[in-house]
Amino acid sequence: xxxxxxxxxxxxxxxxxxxxxxxxxxxxxxxxxxxxxxxxxxxxxxxxxxxxxxxxxxxxxxxxxxxxxxxxxxxxxxxxxxxxxxxxxxxxxxxxxxxxxxxxxxxxxxxxxxxxxxxxxxxxxxxxxxxxxxxxxxxxxxxxxxxxxxxxxxxxxxxxxxxxxxxxxxxxxxxxxxxxxxxxxxxxxxxxxxxxxxxxxxxxxxxxxxxxxxxxxxxxxxxxxxxxxxxxxxxxxxxxxxxxxxxxxxxxxxxxxxxxxxxxxxxxxxxxxxxxxxxxxxxxxxxxxxxxxxxxxxxxxxxxxxxxxxxxxxxxxxxxxxxxxxxxxxxxxxxxxxxxxxxxxxxxxxxxxxxxxxxxxxxxxxxxx
Amino acid sequence: xxxxxxxxxxxxxxxxxxxxxxxxxxxxxxxxxxxxxxxxxxxxxxxxxxxxxxxxxxxxxxxxxxxxxxxxxxxxxxxxxxxxxxxxxxxxxxxxxx
Ligand code: SF4
Numbered sequence: 338x339x340x341x342x343x344x345x346x347x348x349x350x351x352x353x354x355x356x357x358x359x360x361x362x363x364x365x366x367x368x369x370x371x372x373x374x375x376x377x378x379x380x381x382x383x384x385x386x387x388x389x390x391x392x393x394x395x396x397x398x399x400x401x402x403x404x405x406x407x408x409x410x411x412x413x414x415x416x417x418x419x420x421x422x423x424x425x426x427x428x429x430x431x432x433x434x435x436x437x438x439x440x441x442x443x444x445x446x447x448x449x450x451x452x453x454x455x456x457x458x459x460x461x462x463x464x465x466x467x468x469x470x471x472x473x474x475x476x477x478x479x480x481x482x483x484x485x486x487x488x489x490x491x492x493x494x495x496x497x498x499x500x501x502x503x504x505x506x507x508x509x510x511x512x513x514x515x516x517x518x519x520x521x522x523x524x525x526x527x528x529x530x531x532x533x534x535x536x537x538x539x540x541x542x543x544x545x546x547x548x549x550x551x552x553x554x555x556x557x558x559x560x561x562x563x564x565x566x567x568x569x570x571x572x573x574x575x576x577x578x579x580x581x582x583x584x585x586x587x588x589x590x591x592x593x594x595x596x597x598x599x600x601x602x603x604x605x606x607x608x609x610x611x612x613x614x615x616x617x618x619x620x621x622x623x624x625x626x627x628x629x630x631x632x633x634x635x636x637x638x639x640x641x642x643x644x645x646x647x648x649x650x651x652x653x654x655x656x657x658x659x660x661x662x663x664x665x666x667x668x669x670x671x672x673x674x675x676x677x678x679x680x681x682x683x684x685x686x687x688x689x690x691x692x693x694x695x696x697x698x699x700x701x702x703x704x705x706x
Numbered sequence: 707x708x709x710x711x712x713x714x715x716x717x718x719x720x721x722x723x724x725x726x727x728x729x730x731x732x733x734x735x736x737x738x739x740x741x742x743x744x745x746x747x748x749x750x751x752x753x754x755x756x757x758x759x760x761x762x763x764x765x766x767x768x769x770x771x772x773x774x775x776x777x778x779x780x781x782x783x784x785x786x787x788x789x790x791x792x793x794x795x796x797x798x799x800x801x802x803x804x
Contacts, residue, residue: 426756
């Protein structure tokens with residue numbers, strides 16, 4: 338139990354773990370959807386502290402990782418254009434496109450900026466009226482309200498040299514796609530807490546019922562995750578499959594109503610391709626008709642990209658929980674954070690990055706035996 | 707990028723017709739959009755994601771989370787410079803690719 342003392346409250350952690358050990362009598366596979374939770378689990382060795390009966394399967398909840406290669410290549414093409422200031426969250430910088438990444442575009446003289454908030458990109462647009470300012474609008478439901486507000490403000494303030502390259506994705510359709518897959522082993526879900534802070538929990542009972550899986554809304558800190566796992570195992574052992582909220586301090590049933598109203602105004606549901614996974618119907622948002630003028634894809638005419646994905650990279654299987662990162666033959670060899678073959682190796686929510694950061698030594702030690 | 711960090715509202719003001727706040731994240735001050743939690747008052751704690759408050763949080767939970775994040779270096783990751791981090795990851799020297 339070498340990690341237990343790294344918990345903020347080791348005693349509470351021990352109590353939760355003891356309880357999980359006590360209630361788990363059969364083998365269960367639980368997916369944490371969110372990549373942030375994956376990092377907490379691996380960083381704190383939660384998967385190793387759990388009883389053998391309980392396996393954590395890492396899910397597709399890393400927005401950077403699932404952004405389709407075609408959109409990444411479009412982003413790179415736009416960022417390389419003269420007269421463009423291309424703004425992004427820092428996580429995107431080293432995500433490999435077909436032959437480049439944003440970091441290299443910047444090194445080659447492209448004007449790529451990392452912003453903390455999408456509103457910072459809007460400020461840049463106003464300060465640089467002779468430039469086109471593009472923001473790379475990716476993310477799940479947690480991030481979408483920020484991007485929606487930014488486009489809303491651009492329209493309201495008449496900032497015409499701003500546009501959004503949109504690739505938003507949604508959690509509930511991803512849960513459905515995972516459950517529909519013939520290889521699916523997932524028996525319960527930890528739902529991403531902050532997605533529910535925005536959206537509430539109304540979309541989940543249908544999924545829990547249809548696929549007969551418990552869904553437990555869970556926070557991001559180690560103790561939150563233990564609490565979420567415990568509730569899920571309790572449901573599994575009891576044969577129940579309902580939605581529970583194990584993160585009530587930040588999630589209400591109805592979510593954030595003003596944010597949801599803004600999302601309904603600025604975005605509309607669309608089919609979306611997930612990198613490595615493929616098309617999932619109605620699994621994303623794009624700009625609604627009223628805001629289409631701010632769509633960077635249309636403004637910069639970057640259609641018909643030829644994409645070239647690494648043939649070694651198995652991130653699609655990693656993202657669907659079909660393999661663990663170290664089961665990819667390239668892990669730690671051809672593929673490292675320094676020379677990533679897939680986005681999952683460089684994103685701060687990517688599972689391959691988590692295993693490389695926190696498990697590399699023990700995993701390579703094992704493979705030498 | 708999916709991280710959400712609790713912070714305390716120090717000042718509320720309007721900018722470009724939007725309600726904004728100065729928020730203290732364990733010593734790091736940032737401008738945050740309050741449009742989605744418009745009734746959050748001075749001194750309240752809110753959960754902030756990419757510059758937007760998305761929910762409220764009680765003070766005790768907020769302080770605990772902030773202390774955890776500070777210990778784990780997560781605040782530094784969230785508010786530090788993205789290019790420096792990317793350069794380090796790429797093994798580049800002073801932001802220049804080898
Ligand atoms: S280790 Fe690298 S190559 Fe293998 S799946 Fe992960 S990102 Fe792809």
